[in-house]
Amino acid sequence: MSRRLRELSKKVEPKAYEPLEALRLLKETATAKFSESAEAHIRLGIDPKYTDQQLRTTVVLPKGTGLTKRIAVIARGEKVNEASTSGADIAGSEELIQEIQKGMMDFDVLIATPDMMPKVASLGKLLGPRGLMPSPKGGTVTFDLAQAISEFKAGKLEFRADKSGIVHVLFGKASFPEDDLLVNLKALQETIDRNRPSGAKGRYWRSVYISATMGPSIQMDINLLRDLKFSDAA
Structure with a gap:
C-alpha cells in the first residue's frame, strides 16, 4: 500500500456510511493526478456456478459515465x-x-x-x-x-457478477457532483434488484463498497440506499 493510500485510508472509519456521506468521502479521497472513476463493488448472495444464480444485465446511468466509449x-x-x-x-x-x-x-x-x-x-x-x-x-x-x-x-453499461458473486462496476467520475453520483448509484441498485436471479435464496445484498479508482474502499449502508426513493436522489 502506497503512502498516499495509507494516509487516505485513515479518513475512512470501519463502519457502513449513509449514501451521501460515503459519496462525499469518495470525492475527498480521489486525489490521484488523473480523473478517477467512481467504482462500486457489490457482494451478492448468489453462486454463479449455477445457471439460475447468474447476473448479467445492463444499466443506463442517468447522469452518464463520464467516459467516451468507442x-x-x-x-x-x-x-x-x-x-x-x-x-x-x-x-x-x-x-x-x-x-x-x-x-x-x-x-x-x-x-x-x-x-x-x-x-x-x-x-x-x-x-x-x-x-x-x-x-x-x-x-x-x-x-x-x-x-x-x-x-x-x-451511459449504458453492461455488467455481470464474477465467479465469487461480486459485481464490479463504475458509476460515474469522482469529479461528478455528489447528487449525480447518487442518482447513478440508485439506478444501479434498482437494476440489480430488478434482475435478481431466480435461484438467489436468503439475503441477496451482502455488502457494498465504493471507491475512487485509486482511493480506499468505503462501506455503504445498502439498506439506506435501497430505502431511498429515486425522487429523493434526483
Whole structure:
C-alpha cells in the first residue's frame, strides 16, 4: 500500500456510511493526478456456478459515465451503413471479424446483429475474457443499431457478477457532483434488484463498497440506499 493510500485510508472509519456521506468521502479521497472513476463493488448472495444464480444485465446511468466509449458494430449489408450513420466508431462485416482475430481491439463495446452471431462466435476466446462478447442480455445483439449505439454512448453499461458473486462496476467520475453520483448509484441498485436471479435464496445484498479508482474502499449502508426513493436522489 502506497503512502498516499495509507494516509487516505485513515479518513475512512470501519463502519457502513449513509449514501451521501460515503459519496462525499469518495470525492475527498480521489486525489490521484488523473480523473478517477467512481467504482462500486457489490457482494451478492448468489453462486454463479449455477445457471439460475447468474447476473448479467445492463444499466443506463442517468447522469452518464463520464467516459467516451468507442463502439464497434458487426453487421451485414445496409446495416453497416446504418451503424456508421448512427455514430458507430467502427463498422464492418466479415472483414471486421478478421481484423479482430488479428488482434484489433480498438473499441469499448461490440454490437452485432443477430444474423452475424454465428460468425462472431469464432471470436469467443478473444472477446469473452475481455467482457466484449456480444449478448442479447447485454443489449449488444440487436437489429436496432441506432438505439443501441445511442444508449451506450449516453451511459449504458453492461455488467455481470464474477465467479465469487461480486459485481464490479463504475458509476460515474469522482469529479461528478455528489447528487449525480447518487442518482447513478440508485439506478444501479434498482437494476440489480430488478434482475435478481431466480435461484438467489436468503439475503441477496451482502455488502457494498465504493471507491475512487485509486482511493480506499468505503462501506455503504445498502439498506439506506435501497430505502431511498429515486425522487429523493434526483
